[in-house]
Each structure stands twice: as structure tokens, then as C-alpha cells.
Amino acid sequence: MASLNQLVAVCLLYVAGLFLIAFLAERAAQRGQSRWLLRSPLVYTLSLSIYCTGWTFYGAVGFAARSGLEYVTIYLGPSLVMIGWWWVLRRLVQVGRSQRVTSIADLISSRYGKSNALAIAVTVMAVIGVTPYIALQLQSVVLSLSAFADPAPGQQPPQAGQINSASAALWVAAGLALFTVLFGTRNLNVNERHPGVVIAVAVEAVVKLFALLAVGVFVVWGLMGGVSETFARIDASAIGTWQVQGDRWLALTMLSGAAFLCLPRMFQVMVVESEGERHLQFASWAFPLYLMLMSLFVVPIAVVGLDLLPAGSNPDLFVVNLPLSQGQNGVAMLAFLGGFSSATSMVIVATLALSTMVSNHIVMPIWLATHQGRATQSGDVRNVVILSRRLSIMVIMAFGYLYYRASGGSGALAAIGTISFGGVAQFLPAMLGGIFWRGATRIGALCGLGVGFAVWVFTMLLPSFGTDGVLSQDIFDQGLMGLAWLRPQAFFGVEGLDPTVHAVVWSLSLNAFSFVVVSLLSFPSPIERLQAAHFVNVLDGGTGSARRWSAAGAGSEELMIMTQRILGAQDAQAFFRKEAEAQGLRDGLPDPSPKFVQALERELSGSVGAATAHAMVSQISGGAAVSVEDLMAVADESAQMLEYSNQLETKSRELTETAAQLRRANEKLTELSRQKDTFLSQISHELRTPMTSIRSFSEILRDAEGMSADDKSKYASIIHGETIRLTRLLDDLLDLSVLENGQVTLNIRSGTVGDVLDRAVTTALAGAEAPLRIRRQPRRENVVLRTDLDRLAQVFINLVSNAQKYCDADAPELRIDVRETETGTWIDFIDNGQGISPDARNVIFEKFHRLEGAGGEGAGLGLAICSEIMSRLGGRLFYLEDGPGTGFRVELPDRLSAAEDIAARRSAEVA
Amino acid sequence: MAERAPVFLERRRYRARRMMDAVRLLAFLGIALWMVPLMWGVPGDGGAPMPMSAALRYIFGVWVVMVVVGLVLYRRTPMQADDRPTDGGS
Missing domain, CATH: 1.20.1730.10 (Sodium/glucose cotransporter)
Known part of the structure; x- marks a missing residue:
């Protein structure tokens, strides 16, 4: 014992x-x-x-x-x-x-x-x-x-032990x-x-x-x-x-x-x-x-x-x-x-x-x-x-x-x-239904489990405490709440069954019945349907699908191949070499130990996101399929990356645009700088010529002795003429500069085209040696303008005197046409000369450009100034390509407000 | 010999598939054999009751058969992973 x-x-x-x-x-x-x-x-x-x-x-x-x-x-x-x-x-x-x-x-x-x-x-x-x-x-x-x-x-009496x-x-x-x-x-x-x-x-x-x-x-x-x-x-x-x-x-x-x-x-x-x-x-x-x-x-x-x-x-x-x-x-x-x-x-x-x-x-x-939110570590x-x-x-x-x-x-x-x-x-219907039947739903499973469990409690668990234990004898005889079909050992009036058999049959069959019926009638959520497919088709994944790796364990080669695809060959090889050394292997691939796989996953997650890395590594090493939650996490990461790359794309597009703008601005600046250089060199040249003659003649006047009064007067008048030329040049330059800087103040008045033309022709032809015949149509010149009449006259004077200077016809003649159109007033100045050669047409509005054969008088600023004035007035001046002879057209806008607007805007731009 | 090798292989694969069929069907044999006692009379039905020793011999006999067949099938289907396509029909 x-x-x-x-x-x-x-x-x-x-x-x-x-x-x-x-x-x-x-x-x-x-x-x-x-x-x-x-x-x-x-x-x-x-x-x-x-x-x-x-x-x-x-x-x-x-x-x-x-x-x-x-x-x-x-x-x-x-x-x-x-x-x-x-x-x-x-x-x-x-x-x-x-x-x-x-x-x-x-x-x-x-x-x-x-x-x-x-x-x-x-x-x-x-x-x-x-x-x-x-x-x-x-x-x-x-x-x-x-x-x-x-x-x-009977063997021994109870003892102290x-x-x-x-x-x-x-x-x-x-x-x-x-x-x-x-x-x-x-x-x-x-x-x-x-x-x-x-x-x-x-x-x-x-x-x-x-x-x-x-x-x-x-x-x-x-x-x-x-x-x-x-x-x-x-x-x-x-x-x-x-x-x-x-x-x-x-x-x-x-x-x-x-x-x-x-x-x-x-x-x-x-x-x-x-x-x-x-x-x-x-x-x-x-x-x-x-x-x-x-x-x-x-x-x-x-x-x-x-x-x-x-x-x-x-x-x-x-x-x-x-x-x-x-x-x-x-x-x-x-x-x-x-x-x-x-x-x-x-x-x-x-x-x-x-x-x-x-x-x-x-x-x-x-x-x-x-x-919530505190479980950060x-x-x-x-x-x-x-x-x-x-x-x-x-x-x-x-x-x-x-x-x-x-x-x-x-x-x-x-x-x-x-x-x-x-x-x-009672778990059986929900479990078997879950792995064999895709139509099984959550609600169905809950109903089946609930019904089965309730029936089990009522017919098996509670009666086990004996009659009058938890359930009274009344309930055994009469049924729950007096309902005869709810007797714990005779459900639906089926009597004579063994209590265990009765309980097992009723609980499992009602469980399965409600599970199936509710599943048929309800509709599963998307994640439920995905999981259903995953569970029911769990055995299909292994056949014929190259994506699934054998569950035998991680192959270092497969991991290597995958890592190379993600990190690039060099980085991947370096990482594997490092890990192999850490494992004490002199050469070759590291063993796919859990530690190594974990390190690899960490490494990869830096590149592709944690969920993706986990899914990829477990595909290879665990043989475990990827769950829906994994996939959703992957999708989230992909969406974030997509968003990020979209942002990058937008930014790079903006950068490209900005760069193009900068390039254009730079080109413009370079061009301006070039123009400035040209301008300066031209100006120096223009100034130098009269200055040279003024200097030489004034030196003669100072140094030569015994000079006749006639010579003196002749030289002095040359000096005088050159200074006048210089002054005019400087006036023009000043004028152009003022116009270009937009600092010009327009003196707006009303007047007819005819009046302005009268004044211009008179001024332009005053003291002219060669005769220029002007043909005008006074009836059509009675157009009222509201603009800076003095500046307009300046343009007209310039055009008339140009015609007078450059027209090479035997009997020079200038026709001035005035026309009113829907958009404004056109005034054409057309002479009967040869016209300007096509090459020269592009440059006549440039500063310091002079046509050959001009008497060397002007500084070549006239047309540039006129063009500038016209744009200030809201109109424009251009060469008429068609037609015989040299023709210029002055376009004036219909309403002055437009001109004022434009002038105002230009000055704002410059400022 | 080289020409006959595929025939041999096919035959072996065929065998392996039939072995897997046997694995699948063994459970039904077990159910059928172990449900035979449902037909034995119980006291009160009239007729001679089945002696306990015979019932024990029968039930444990079926058990031994199941174990032995299961063991044989286990040895005969060494790598069912190779022949997963045999799932056809399930």
C-alpha cells in the first residue's frame, strides 16, 4: 500500500x-x-x-x-x-x-x-x-x-491520511x-x-x-x-x-x-x-x-x-x-x-x-x-x-x-x-461550411452557432443537473413556457429518443439548418467573400501556379533573386555577402535562418513598404499565402507610393516650366544686353562723327593765325551746324528713351486728322529744296480724333520728311489717304518711289538704321521713335508691303480709352 | 531502355494516383464496416444476441485492418506533393 x-x-x-x-x-x-x-x-x-x-x-x-x-x-x-x-x-x-x-x-x-x-x-x-x-x-x-x-x-477503516x-x-x-x-x-x-x-x-x-x-x-x-x-x-x-x-x-x-x-x-x-x-x-x-x-x-x-x-x-x-x-x-x-x-x-x-x-x-x-494610440512600442x-x-x-x-x-x-x-x-x-457546421462552401456567410454562421448552442444548453447542459436542478419537472413535462413542442427531451413532440441522441440530433441539425438557410438569404461583405475564396480554394493554390513556393522552407536562391529585383544586383549581393559573413560562411549564400529572413524583410521594407516586404518574403520562405489584410496593406502602400510619385511628377513638371520661363527670360535679357551694346556703340559712333569735325575746326580756329574773316565765318558755321546735329541727335535719343521707358505724358486733345496733317505737311516741307507734291483728299480727312495731337503730328512730320528725303522719283509725289474702319482710323502715306527692298523692310524700324542714299542727315532714329509713339497712342505704324512705292500706314484706335488703357498698362509694366 | 523509361514512369505515376484514390476511399470502408453492428440484434429484439467476444473481435479486427491498410498506403505514397494534380475529381 x-x-x-x-x-x-x-x-x-x-x-x-x-x-x-x-x-x-x-x-x-x-x-x-x-x-x-x-x-x-x-x-x-x-x-x-x-x-x-x-x-x-x-x-x-x-x-x-x-x-x-x-x-x-x-x-x-x-x-x-x-x-x-x-x-x-x-x-x-x-x-x-x-x-x-x-x-x-x-x-x-x-x-x-x-x-x-x-x-x-x-x-x-x-x-x-x-x-x-x-x-x-x-x-x-x-x-x-x-x-x-x-x-x-471493508479492507481498512478510514484513517487519518x-x-x-x-x-x-x-x-x-x-x-x-x-x-x-x-x-x-x-x-x-x-x-x-x-x-x-x-x-x-x-x-x-x-x-x-x-x-x-x-x-x-x-x-x-x-x-x-x-x-x-x-x-x-x-x-x-x-x-x-x-x-x-x-x-x-x-x-x-x-x-x-x-x-x-x-x-x-x-x-x-x-x-x-x-x-x-x-x-x-x-x-x-x-x-x-x-x-x-x-x-x-x-x-x-x-x-x-x-x-x-x-x-x-x-x-x-x-x-x-x-x-x-x-x-x-x-x-x-x-x-x-x-x-x-x-x-x-x-x-x-x-x-x-x-x-x-x-x-x-x-x-x-x-x-x-x-x-488607443498608446501602444506605440x-x-x-x-x-x-x-x-x-x-x-x-x-x-x-x-x-x-x-x-x-x-x-x-x-x-x-x-x-x-x-x-x-x-x-x-456545435462549431462543426460553421467550420466545415467555411472550408467547403463559399456561400457560407458570417450571419449564417452566427445564427447556426447561436441556435445550436441554445438547443444544446436546453437539451443537454441544463438537464444534466437533474430534474428540478435548473429546469423544473414542469418544464420536462410541459415544455418551456408551457409550449409542448419545447420539452427538453422531446423537441417538436418527437418522443422516445434517447436523451443524448435527441440532443445531438436536434442541436446539430437545427444548427446546420439555420446556418445554411441564413447563409443562402444573406449577402457577404467583400472581405468575407475574399476569405471564402481563400479558404475553399486553399488546395488549388499549389497546383500549376509558379507563384507559390514549396513549403519546404526558404531557398536562399529565390530570396536572392527577389532581392536583386528590388534592391538592384549590387546592393543585394553586398547585403547577402554581409549576412553570410555574419553567419560565419566564407563564401556562398547565407542560410535562410529566421534572423536572416527577418533582416532581409527589414531591408526590403525600406524599399517596398513593410506589408509588401512581409508578403513577398513569406511567399518564399513561409509558404504561407498572403491574407486579405496583407493585401490591403499592400494596396495602401501602393496607393501612397502612387500618390507620392504623382506629386513628384507634378513638381517636376512645374520645375520644367519654371526652367523654360527662366530660359526665355535669360534669352530676353541676353538679347537686351546685346541690343544695349549695339546701341551704345552706334551712339558713340553717331556722337563721335560731329564731335570730330567740331574739334578739328575749333582747333583750326584757335591755332591758325592770319585767317581770313570768310574762313573764320565758314568754319564757325560748320561747327554750328554740327552742334545742331548733335543737339538734334541728343533730343531724339532723349525722346526715344522717354518713350521706351513709358515715362511719356500724353497731352490728350481733340482735333481732326486734316488739321494735324496740315500742320505736319507745313512743318515738314518748310525750307525744303526739292519739291514734293502732296496729294490729299480733304473730304475724308474730317475725322475727329481724341489723342495726343502733337505726338501724332510728330509721326506725320517724320513720314512726310522721309518721303521728301528718300523718294527717288523724277516728280516726287506723296499720297495721303485717310480711311475709317470698324476698329479705328487708318492713315496711309504712299509715295511714288521705288519702295524699300525686302531685306531692308525688317530693319527700318530699328534704331540707327539709315537707308542708303540718305543725305547723312538723320541719326536713324526717326522711324523707331514714330513706332514707339504709335504704340503709346494705342495704335501702330507699319510698312505696306503691297503696292508700288514706299508706303506706311498709321493705325489709330477707335476710342482713346483703349489707348489710355494700353499706355497706363505699359507704364505699369515698366514700373 | 531509354524508350521504355517513360512507360515505366507513367505506370508508376498511375499507381501513385490509384494509391491516393485508396487513401480517399479508406474512410468509407471504415464507416461501412463499423456501422455493421447496427444490424446486430439487441436483447429484446428476439433472436440470438451477439456475444461480446465476437463483437470485440469484429470491431478490433476492423481496427487492425484499417491501421495496416493505412500504414501500407502511407508507405506506398511517399510524396504526394509530386502528384497533386491527382486531386482531379474532388
Whole structure:
């Protein structure tokens, strides 16, 4: 008889061993060592064995002792699911990998457009469904402990060593919470993988299988004496015939298969920790083998227990009590350890999976909403996540403990387990619909889950507390609110069904029905539709698409090629060389270690944006498909870059325009400067000629003696004439300068064209030697003008005297025509000479331009001044190309206001 | 030999595809075999009840068959990644 202290010591030793194994595995995983072990298909298969909990270990025997072979359905369902891995599990694992799913709540919520409401619903349902299950594990550990402390009745009287079951359960719960906190939340990983926990679970799987087989071998060969004797004794026992109802056989098989897929802890080890299809196929035969071995000796143990142990002893404890009653303390101890490890592994993984869901879908959204904008440093969030995980683990464990205390540790283990299965199986329609049917919508999933869960609570959970427990006898008899079709065990008046079958059939079928109907009637949001396509077509991505890389791992070559495309060959090579050196490789490409890939992603994100870089690198290295959120982030970045490049384009266009303007301005300035130089040189020349003659003649006058009075008078008159010329030149220059600078003040008066012409002709021809005949039409000259008449006369004088000077006809004649048009008044001055040669026409308005043959009198400024005056007056002066002889046309605007406007504007421009 | 190599390869690929078919269909065999007990009489139906030892032998026998066939198929389909196009029809 092992003492309680021994038992506790063994337990502590066992847990310490688990700690060590988990710790070593965690460290090896971090260093990237022992991949062959950590990622072997065997470990994967063994980790699936958390399906076999304390319920399996103790409860299966109790189940068999009560209802024969029915217990085996709990293993047949999962076996069938594993054997049919190709149909459902393969898809689930692929979706889980490509979407980086962290829990079943995450899977369902991301399938239906990352719906937070759905995630919360699934999380809450999972917590409600699994809490009794955790309580069940605590109960099984406490029961088996008490079996040691309080031996079967009749052997020994109760003694001082009897345990307090409440405090024992508390200690167990606290210890398990500690273990889970230590190994489940040591580090944060986006994939939510926990190699340490997986290895610990695998070790526990071996322990419990070994323990149960040991008890079985002891029973079959030690107590019964062989296989054939065993069969004979089984047939002779109370459960010696097949007595399973067909509907229960079918319903329980289905239920266990569904729960196998939907239990949060199973999802954690099967999908989240999965290593790919090959492991799944390995498990497709190895896990059924494990289950078969676990259930192989259940019936013999039950039969022998019923036979040997006193009537009334708890069949759930046959596994421990049978060796104890036979004095086989070693076997009993082993059996206890097996049960202990079944319970602990289940509790650890279940709380881990639930805490991930609670913290990811309930705590973090609330925290982020209340701390908006303050989570600027990633370290902040990380600490909060870890803290919320730990708190969630403790809270869930506390729930389990409270449920255990509240239920008083009563009830057969199998019944509690079945209820829990029924709760989580409600996820099945939404999950399967999500991965097989693109038409499934968020609203549909919410409705299905809600209806199924409500029916489950009403027909399975609440009745489990017994009549008059939560539901009164009235409700059982008359239905809810007196509605006969709402009786918890006879929905819609269908009576006579087994309560479990009734609850499973109604909850799942109403769940699936409302899920499908509401999905058909509702319309999904865009992100939902995208996710639907992603989930349903998850297997199509791998075939024939060159864009998808094998999941086997990052190829440095592929990364190199991609990096070259983004950074350019030289930079990419330099970066890879640097990384290779950092890894201690002399030449060649660096190994695609996580650190390197991270560095590369950082490097690339400098060029293409973080989301794009992540999407690209994970395409190559993770084999993970890009999620819709990733794509949207990429689109955002692209839009920003597009916007930026548009801005750049606009700016560069503006710059080009400005440059062109500057170039034009520069050309103008250069031209002006050139003109100024020309002007200055011409001016100096013009001034120099008269000055030279003035100087020479005045020197003669000063130095020559005995000069005659006639000579003196002749020379003095030459000097005088030259000074007059100089003065006129300076006057003209002054005039031109004033006109060009716009400083001219117009003296506006009214008068007729005829008057102005009269004055001009008289002035121009005064003292003229050669006769010039002027032909005018006085009738048409009676046009009233309102302008600066003096300036206009100046123009006319210049034109008339030019004609007089340059007309080379024998009988020079000037015709002056006046015409009124719609836009103003035209005055043409046309002589009968040869006209101006085409070459010269372009330059006659230039300063200092003189036609050949002119008597050397003018400075060549006349026409330039006239042209300038006309533009001041708002009109213009130009050469008439057509017609014989030299012709100039003076155009005057109709209204003076225009002229004034223009004059004003010009002066403003100059100013 | 060079000419016959493709024939050999085709045949092997054909085999691999049929193996994958078997993987897919095995679950249906399992369902069919494990649902046979639905036809066994229960006490009260009249007729001889099925003895427990026979029921145990049958159910665990099916289990062993499933495991062995699964193992054989696992060894016979070494790299289904090569033959993903066989998905046709699913």
C-alpha cells in the first residue's frame, strides 16, 4: 500500500521530469536543434493523444461496465476522422498554415471576414463547453488520489491520511496552472506553437498508454490466465452480449468525430502545431492504432472489476482499484500516474488553447480599444499579451475548479464528457461550411452557432443537473413556457429518443439548418467573400501556379533573386555577402535562418513598404499565402507610393516650366544686353562723327593765325551746324528713351486728322529744296480724333520728311489717304518711289538704321521713335508691303480709352 | 531502355494516383464496416444476441485492418506533393 506522501512525491517527481523535458525541448527548438525529434510525425501523432484524457483513462472502463461496448464509439469517431484525413483534416491543416490560424475561434472568425463578434461567440462557447471538461480532469485526479487514501470499503477503516478532496483539487489546479503559465506563455510566437508543451504531451501520451497496457496485461494474463479464458469470462459476465442501441452507436460515433475536430485543444495540436500533410498521413494510421491500444483492455478490466471488486464500488476507478485490491502496488502506482498524466496533459493544452482564444479575441480587443494610440512600442503590447494569457489561464483553471466544487464531484465521468462534446460539436457546421462552401456567410454562421448552442444548453447542459436542478419537472413535462413542442427531451413532440441522441440530433441539425438557410438569404461583405475564396480554394493554390513556393522552407536562391529585383544586383549581393559573413560562411549564400529572413524583410521594407516586404518574403520562405489584410496593406502602400510619385511628377513638371520661363527670360535679357551694346556703340559712333569735325575746326580756329574773316565765318558755321546735329541727335535719343521707358505724358486733345496733317505737311516741307507734291483728299480727312495731337503730328512730320528725303522719283509725289474702319482710323502715306527692298523692310524700324542714299542727315532714329509713339497712342505704324512705292500706314484706335488703357498698362509694366 | 523509361514512369505515376484514390476511399470502408453492428440484434429484439467476444473481435479486427491498410498506403505514397494534380475529381 503506497502512502499518500509517496504518491505526492511521485507526482512531483513526474511533473519535475516533465518540466525538464519541456525546458530542454524549448531550448533545442530555439537553437534549431533536434528538428528530427521535435518535428517528427511520431511526436505529432503522440501529441494528438491528448484526446485521451482522464475521462478515457478512468471513464472508459466505467462506461464499459455500465453499457458494454458503447464506450468504443468515443474512439471510432476520431479514428474515422483520421482515416479520412484526406477529406477534412488536410484542408484544415492547409488553411491553418496558410492563414496562420491560432485557434478554432481564429479560424472561424477569419473565414467569415475576421469577424470579432464571431470570434467572441466561439470563444465564449468554447469556454462554457470545456469548463466542465476541465472540472472532470480535476475530479478524476482527486478520485484516484482518494482511491489510494481511502481504500475500498471493508479492507481498512478510514484513517487519518484521508484527503480533503477540495484542497487536493485546488492544489492540482494551481500546479497545472503554474505549469501551463511557465511553458505556454514563455514566448510569443505568431504561430502559437509550443514545442516544449508538445514534447511534454507526447511523453505523457507514452506514459498513459504504457500504464493502461500494463494494467490490461496484468488483468488478462495475471488475473484471467490468458486470452481465451478472458473471452470466456467476458461472455459470461453481465456485459456479455451486444446491447448497444443502434441510434446511440451512430450518434455517439458522429459526435465524437465532430468533437475531435472542434475541441479547442485538439485544434491546437492537430492544426496549429501541425507540420504538414505527410505528418497527417502518418497519423492517419498511427493515431487509430494508439486509440485501439488505449481501448483494447477496457472491456477485460471492466469485466474483472465487476467480478472481483465489491458491488457498489465506482466503476470509474476500476483501473486503480483492481491492482490495489490485488496488492499490486507498482501496477496501481503506474495506473495512477497514467491517469494523472492523461488529466494533466489535457488540462495544460486545453487551458493553453482557451487562453489564446480569450486573450486574442476578448482581452486584447478591449485593451486596444481602451488604450488607443498608446501602444506605440511593440514591447508594450507584447507584455500585455503575455500578461493577459497568464491571467486567462488562471481564470479558466479557476472556472474549472469552481465547477468542480459546485457540481460536488458527482456524476459519471462519461456523462460529463459527452455533454462537453455536444457543446463543442456545435462549431462543426460553421467550420466545415467555411472550408467547403463559399456561400457560407458570417450571419449564417452566427445564427447556426447561436441556435445550436441554445438547443444544446436546453437539451443537454441544463438537464444534466437533474430534474428540478435548473429546469423544473414542469418544464420536462410541459415544455418551456408551457409550449409542448419545447420539452427538453422531446423537441417538436418527437418522443422516445434517447436523451443524448435527441440532443445531438436536434442541436446539430437545427444548427446546420439555420446556418445554411441564413447563409443562402444573406449577402457577404467583400472581405468575407475574399476569405471564402481563400479558404475553399486553399488546395488549388499549389497546383500549376509558379507563384507559390514549396513549403519546404526558404531557398536562399529565390530570396536572392527577389532581392536583386528590388534592391538592384549590387546592393543585394553586398547585403547577402554581409549576412553570410555574419553567419560565419566564407563564401556562398547565407542560410535562410529566421534572423536572416527577418533582416532581409527589414531591408526590403525600406524599399517596398513593410506589408509588401512581409508578403513577398513569406511567399518564399513561409509558404504561407498572403491574407486579405496583407493585401490591403499592400494596396495602401501602393496607393501612397502612387500618390507620392504623382506629386513628384507634378513638381517636376512645374520645375520644367519654371526652367523654360527662366530660359526665355535669360534669352530676353541676353538679347537686351546685346541690343544695349549695339546701341551704345552706334551712339558713340553717331556722337563721335560731329564731335570730330567740331574739334578739328575749333582747333583750326584757335591755332591758325592770319585767317581770313570768310574762313573764320565758314568754319564757325560748320561747327554750328554740327552742334545742331548733335543737339538734334541728343533730343531724339532723349525722346526715344522717354518713350521706351513709358515715362511719356500724353497731352490728350481733340482735333481732326486734316488739321494735324496740315500742320505736319507745313512743318515738314518748310525750307525744303526739292519739291514734293502732296496729294490729299480733304473730304475724308474730317475725322475727329481724341489723342495726343502733337505726338501724332510728330509721326506725320517724320513720314512726310522721309518721303521728301528718300523718294527717288523724277516728280516726287506723296499720297495721303485717310480711311475709317470698324476698329479705328487708318492713315496711309504712299509715295511714288521705288519702295524699300525686302531685306531692308525688317530693319527700318530699328534704331540707327539709315537707308542708303540718305543725305547723312538723320541719326536713324526717326522711324523707331514714330513706332514707339504709335504704340503709346494705342495704335501702330507699319510698312505696306503691297503696292508700288514706299508706303506706311498709321493705325489709330477707335476710342482713346483703349489707348489710355494700353499706355497706363505699359507704364505699369515698366514700373 | 531509354524508350521504355517513360512507360515505366507513367505506370508508376498511375499507381501513385490509384494509391491516393485508396487513401480517399479508406474512410468509407471504415464507416461501412463499423456501422455493421447496427444490424446486430439487441436483447429484446428476439433472436440470438451477439456475444461480446465476437463483437470485440469484429470491431478490433476492423481496427487492425484499417491501421495496416493505412500504414501500407502511407508507405506506398511517399510524396504526394509530386502528384497533386491527382486531386482531379474532388
